[in-house]
Amino acid sequence: MRFVLVGGNTETARIDGISAAGATPEGMAHTPSADLEIVTYGQPVSTRTVPVSPSGCPTPAVVTRAVFELLGFERLAVDSGLACSTSAPTVSIGVGPGQDVRDATPLPSAAEAFETARRLGRQLPDERLMVGETVPGGTTTALGVLTALGERPTVSSSLPENPLALKEAVIEMALDVSELSPGDTAGEPVKTLKCVGDPVLATVAGLAVGATESGTDVTLAGGTQMAAAAALVRHFGIDDALSLATTVFVLEDESAAIEELANDLAVDVTVTDPGFDAHDHPAMNAYVAGEAKEGVGMGGALALADRADATMAAVREQVIAVYDRLLDRGNDR
Amino acid sequence: MRFVLVGGNTETARIDGISAAGATPEGMAHTPSADLEIVTYGQPVSTRTVPVSPSGCPTPAVVTRAVFELLGFERLAVDSGLACSTSAPTVSIGVGPGQDVRDATPLPSAAEAFETARRLGRQLPDERLMVGETVPGGTTTALGVLTALGERPTVSSSLPENPLALKEAVIEMALDVSELSPGDTAGEPVKTLKCVGDPVLATVAGLAVGATESGTDVTLAGGTQMAAAAALVRHFGIDDALSLATTVFVLEDESAAIEELANDLAVDVTVTDPGFDAHDHPAMNAYVAGEAKEGVGMGGALALADRADATMAAVREQVIAVYDRLLDRGNDR
Numbered sequence: 098m099r100f101v102l103v104g105g106n107t108e109t110a111r112i113d114g115i116s117a118a119g120a121t122p123e124g125m126a127h128t129p130s131a132d133l134e135i136v137t138y139g140q141p142v143s144t145r146t147v148p149v150s151p152s153g154c155p156t157p158a159v160v161t162r163a164v165f166e167l168l169g170f171e172r173l174a175v176d177s178g179l180a181c182s183t184s185a186p187t188v189s190i191g192v193g194p195g196q197d198v199r200d201a202t203p204l205p206s207a208a209e210a211f212e213t214a215r216r217l218g219r220q221l222p223d224e225r226l227m228v229g230e231t232v233p234g235g236t237t238t239a240l241g242v243l244t245a246l247g248e249r250p251t252v253s254s255s256l257p258e259n260p261l262a263l264k265e266a267v268i269e270m271a272l273d274v275s276e277l278s279p280g281d282t283a284g285e286p287v288k289t290l291k292c293v294g295d296p297v298l299a300t301v302a303g304l305a306v307g308a309t310e311s312g313t314d315v316t317l318a319g320g321t322q323m324a325a326a327a328a329l330v331r332h333f334g335i336d337d338a339l340s341l342a343t344t345v346f347v348l349e350d351e352s353a354a355i356e357e358l359a360n361d362l363a364v365d366v367t368v369t370d371p372g373f374d375a376h377d378h379p380a381m382n383a384y385v386a387g388e389a390k391e392g393v394g395m396g397g398a399l400a401l402a403d404r405a406d407a408t409m410a411a412v413r414e415q416v417i418a419v420y421d422r423l424l425d426r427g428n429d430r
Numbered sequence: 431m432r433f434v435l436v437g438g439n440t441e442t443a444r445i446d447g448i449s450a451a452g453a454t455p456e457g458m459a460h461t462p463s464a465d466l467e468i469v470t471y472g473q474p475v476s477t478r479t480v481p482v483s484p485s486g487c488p489t490p491a492v493v494t495r496a497v498f499e500l501l502g503f504e505r506l507a508v509d510s511g512l513a514c515s516t517s518a519p520t521v522s523i524g525v526g527p528g529q530d531v532r533d534a535t536p537l538p539s540a541a542e543a544f545e546t547a548r549r550l551g552r553q554l555p556d557e558r559l560m561v562g563e564t565v566p567g568g569t570t571t572a573l574g575v576l577t578a579l580g581e582r583p584t585v586s587s588s589l590p591e592n593p594l595a596l597k598e599a600v601i602e603m604a605l606d607v608s609e610l611s612p613g614d615t616a617g618e619p620v621k622t623l624k625c626v627g628d629p630v631l632a633t634v635a636g637l638a639v640g641a642t643e644s645g646t647d648v649t650l651a652g653g654t655q656m657a658a659a660a661a662l663v664r665h666f667g668i669d670d671a672l673s674l675a676t677t678v679f680v681l682e683d684e685s686a687a688i689e690e691l692a693n694d695l696a697v698d699v700t701v702t703d704p705g706f707d708a709h710d711h712p713a714m715n716a717y718v719a720g721e722a723k724e725g726v727g728m729g730g731a732l733a734l735a736d737r738a739d740a741t742m743a744a745v746r747e748q749v750i751a752v753y754d755r756l757l758d759r760g761n762d763r
Contacts, residue, residue: 187520222471
């Protein structure tokens with residue numbers, strides 16, 4: 098098993114009120130690079146800034162790192178359009194950050210990114226891949242992808258109150274400028290990505306297609322963004338089994354409708370509850386209050402812990418250990 | 431502890447008879463990229479070609495990977511001038527392959543590479559780094575560096591018979607074209623790298639300097655190339671403890687004079703004998719016959735195994751397992 102984390106940026110995240118994956122718009126640009134470092138090293142190393150939401154909720158990278166420290170699985174970080182450099186070792190897909198989804202072609206190199214990722218997915222020798230993402234603004238492009246493909250247009254949010262009306266307005270503009278109506282790109286995943294996607298979705302979908310083609314089991318680790326990636330895989334014509342592992346926080350978000358969405362796409366869903374309500378701790382309270390919910394493969398990492406018979410109490414203790422280490426070190430939060 | 435593997439290329443390797451780090455000159459260009467993949471994945475993944483010497487000796491990456499499979503240490507691969515792309519995740523130093531050492535400035539961006547690596551060395555949060563290399567032709571540039579710095583000009587070879595006269599002739603030309611005499615760049619490590627170095631030496635030296643500056647213990651994993659890196663660190667003015675971990679095959683190569691060289695540089699040496707003469711196996715016979723000797727951090731990996739109380743018998747069994755897996759899969763050898 099290899100845990101693959103795909104990081105990148107999209108200018109879509111700069112739209113006011115769209116994302117909570119960073120304390121400020123500038124901070125948000127650094128979030129994916131810092132997330133890859135936290136999962137790799139246990140702390141950001143090229144910056145001292147730990148990604149937090151505007152209200153102070155720490156990045157889900159803390160949870161993924163905590164599970165890694167308990168289980169010690171193999172990892173691979175993929176640079177698919179990072180706006181800021183990272184000191185985490187990455188395989189580069191050779192694509193830059195995505196443009197604003199309201200541009201006509203926010204991802205002009207969608208085909209190249211998808212094919213490069215597909216080749217990488219075919220190459221990896223593992224029997225099983227778990228694929229997660231870190232891309233601020235990613236649920237909005239996911240909504241664009243689901244809408245353009247004609248799938249159920251439901252997505253979650255890193256904010257406690259999903260700004261769904263805002264996202265829908267953005268995607269209406271995005272489709273308009275691309276001269277598309279909902280469902281117009283059904284069966285055309287690459288065109289979909291080019292017109293309303295982001296580089297991370299292109300790479301996750303390409304990896305999943307390539308890995309599946311070479312007989313590797315794929316679990317998509319995340320919520321509605323990963324469901325959008327699954328939709329791209331299905332519209333590419335792949336009918337093989339596909340799994341999704343997410344958190345109870347996404348399940349409880351009615352605007353996400355993750356079970357219905359997964360059911361539409363014939364995707365098995367595993368939901369894990371880390372039991373964060375058992376603690377009163379700044380690393381967990383915001384999740385209980387409905388923030389963040391998912392990201393950085395958190396739901397997949399929790400599923401791995403569960404399967405390895407690590408207790409959620411042990412996971413929580415390790416989350417606190419990672420968080421306290423970050424807090425000791427950070428000085429910009 | 432983190433095992434850092436720095437890969438890159440130098441056109442110097444194209445000089446006929448200089449290196450055995452590949453079956454052909456074209457193969458040699460792929461060797462570092464494939465070595466990083468073997469250590470990361472247990473096999474090359476972006477190519478099916480396993481690096482072997484012209485006589486068929488498999489790359490020392492097999493040994494480093496075998497020890498990793500036994501011990502499971504943290505790794506970091508660094509791209510410092512790879513000529514061919516790799517599907518191993520890397521941190522990139524942002525430098526291209528080195529030119530022929532007989533050019534006036536085979537490494538024009540020596541200062542940038544050294545400083546980027548130094549910054550990375552400072553950033554890494556580990557208490558201990560072990561740093562290895564993979565760069566065909568690297569002992570020739572190492573001879574250039576030692577000579578220009580005025581240190582003992584002795585280097586080992588991946589060939590059973592060290593083509594030392596050829597290397598010395600190459601370095602004489604290299605110094606001439608740079609208008610240098612032996613010892614002329616003492617105290618000037620960056621100028622030395624620029625005039626007679628390669629990108630891997632620049633990065634290994636920069637990493638060692640940066641890590642030492644931030645209180646990290648550094649062990650250089652390799653033979654005379656790593657001694658040349660140690661010389662660069664010393665000429666930068668770093669007096670802290672520095673260790674070198676190499677194989678018995680380098681120790682037994684009189685042309686390497688590794689103990690004298692290390693002694694000159696106040697570097698502690700650990701020598702490990704993997705006991706390859708206990709087997710009659712194609713993964714080991716060539717080493718016993720004096721080929722390869724070192725590389726891809728092999729000596730450091732063996733020292734880690736020794737310290738972890740893994741027996742050399744267990745290491746040898748794992749070397750055979752890794753080799754057989756490569757052989758099963760490869761079809762171009």
